[in-house]
Amino acid sequence: MKPFDYLRPASVEEAIAVWTPDAAYLGGGTNLVDLMKTGALHPGKLIDLNRLLGLDLIEMLADGSTRIGAMVRNADLAHDAGFAATFPMIAEALLSGASGQLRNVATVGGNLMQRSRCAYFQDPYSACNRRTPGVGCDAKEGDNRSHAILGFSDACIATNPSDFCVSLAALDAVVEVHGPRGRRDIPYADLHRLPGQTPEKETALEAGDLVLAIRLPSDAAAFRLNARYLKVRERTSFAFALVSAAAALRLEGGKIAAARLALGAVAAKPWRVPAAEAMLVGQSPGPALFARAAAMASAGAAPSGDNLYKIELARRTAARALSMAAAGTPTRMPALPASPFGEPAHV
Amino acid sequence: MSHSINLTVNGTRRDVTLEDARVTLLDLLRERLALPGTKKGCDRGQCGACTVLVDGRRINACLALAVTLDGAEVTTIEGLAKGDHLHPVQAAFVDHDGFQCGYCTPGQIMSAVGLIAEGQAGIDPERIREGMSGNLCRCAAYHGITEAVLDASRRMAEEEVRVSA
Structure with a gap:
């Protein structure tokens, strides 16, 4: 160091x-x-x-939105009873990430700003355009089986590793930042950038900007009865996702009144396709419908290396997450959060 | 630039001057405070061998910069037993063979103490395994570790009922 x-x-x-x-x-x-x-x-x-002071609060605001201070620890947010009851999908995503020790320390603001887990980014002796612009990308000819299948470029094929961010993206969170020119809000969809030819520009934050809080709009709470996070990984705990999906439904009279679906670990940002959500509205939940939505949600996916398998995995993970959401949010956090194991087979 | 901090380590106040802000809590404990019970495994937050309690919460000491912890209360494996009287989690690891080579054991025990205090796992073996996933054991003594944490959780819950009754 x-x-x-x-x-x-x-x-x-x-x-x-x-x-x-x-x-x-x-x-x-x-x-x-x-x-x-x-x-x-x-x-x-x-x-x-x-x-x-004051950056570690979880607050319900007068307009019905929820504000999470940037220095709230992941574990404290996930285990806040009121928050977890209102946003079970976010709590499940948080608890599927890292380990108990890390969650006790890691902050929600830091989670938004965490860097790629691409081995070539982490290793200063490898070429990485994200770390050092213009030097090349060793991942393209290297161990890339967990890399991106959507939104990647010649310059960078890394993914965003966060679970929490996938659930925030699905619920249209807003990021409050304070910088040299004052405060502003960044809609979640604009926070992380796809690499293009400038992978070093990872977020919409500008020089000196500090994340103060994350806000969840009031309508995000309406999904609490049917919201799940599903994470497929090489071991059931303390591993990054190969593919994940955040799925949230609002059901009225047996029909889908509103739907949210975001994919994780497939791109440099959580991946949302509005058309895939829109096609669910007004329909009766079911495996065939969810398979079609999942195909739309991952449309355009292509391998960036030895990761062709992730395309089918992404479709199946998205469809299964929708089925799990339709089956209802569990009354208690599953023993293995976001795991496909221990769940009834829905398809 | 040097930084002066004070920590309460296993109940004793320690005033420390750090000549370099790079010192982790793990290195401070082992190299400066003569507390080598906390182990260095991966040094990257992946193995859990360095787990200690800071203000009652389990953390990876290898990723905590000591300079950030001014005023904190730290508990290490050396601070768990009361004289010859083992902490219930220590006793349970002995009873259930929760180790083989022993290198990961201080971290396993401190993590288990933290997990039990968090109150999320109870006596559900699946929740205990999930809650202990930040502690690797290359000897794979996981069965004994899970049994030990289960047993200690039960004993400590019974003790709490007995004391409050």
Whole structure:
């Protein structure tokens, strides 16, 4: 790890004021400190946000929306009884990620900003356009079986590793940021960028911007009775997704009144196709319908390497997540969150 | 730039001057505070060998920069037993053969203490296995570990009922 200056500002304003281009904001550090150890990242300055007041609140606002402070720990959000009852799909996504130790420390703001788990990004001796623009991409000819099948480019085939973000994308979350030019809201769909020819530009955040909170709009709570996160991975716990899906339905009189579907681990951002959601509305839930929606949700998928299998896996995962959502949110968090094991076979 | 911090480690206040902000809690415990019970495995948050409690919550000490923990209360494996009287989780690991080589054991035990305090797993073996997934055991003593955590959870719940009755 390279040496760095350590600063502990007393306010958000001070944190932004001391920011310089070589600085990094420190939340839980579970991703940043790890990448500083590998040498993939080497900030000259760490700005510690852990002592800032008021960033760790979960609040219900007057307009019915829910506001999650950026420094709320993943475990605290997932285990907040009121939050988990209202947003069970988000709680399930959170609890399917990382380990108990990491969830106790990792913050929701940090989760939004976590970096790619592509091995070539993490290894400073490999070529990675995302880490060092213009040097090339070793993943394209390397171990790429878990890489993107949607929205990738010649420059980068990495995926976004977050589970939490997939559930936030499905529920149209809004990200509140504060930067040198003041506060603004970023709709979730605009937060992460596809790589194109500039994979180093990972998010819509600008220089010095700090994530303050995530807001869930009031209509997001309407999905609580039929909302699931499904994560397919190489082992049932403490592993990143090969493919995941967040599925939420609002049922009225046996018909689908509203639907949300987002795919995870398939692209550099959570993948949503509005047409796939729209075609579900007014229909009766069922396996054939869900298979068609899943095909639309993953339309255009193509292998970026040794990952042809992910296309069919994405379709099946999306369809199954929809079936699980239609069957109803479990009254208690499953022992194995987001796992296909222990669930009744719906198809 | 040096940084002065104070920590309460296993009940004892320790004032520490860090010459370098890069020092992790794990290295501080092992190299500076003569507490080598906390183990270094992967040093990347993947194996759980370095698990300790900070302000009562289990964390990976390898990913925590010591400089960020000024004022914190830290409990390591050395702080669990009261004299010769083992903590119920330690006793259960002995009773159920929850280890073979022992390298991961301090982390397993601290993680189990944290898991039980979180109160999410109860006495459901599946929830215990899921809750302990951040602790790897290359000897694969998982069966004994799960039995030990189950047994300790039961004993500690009974003790709580007995004390509150």
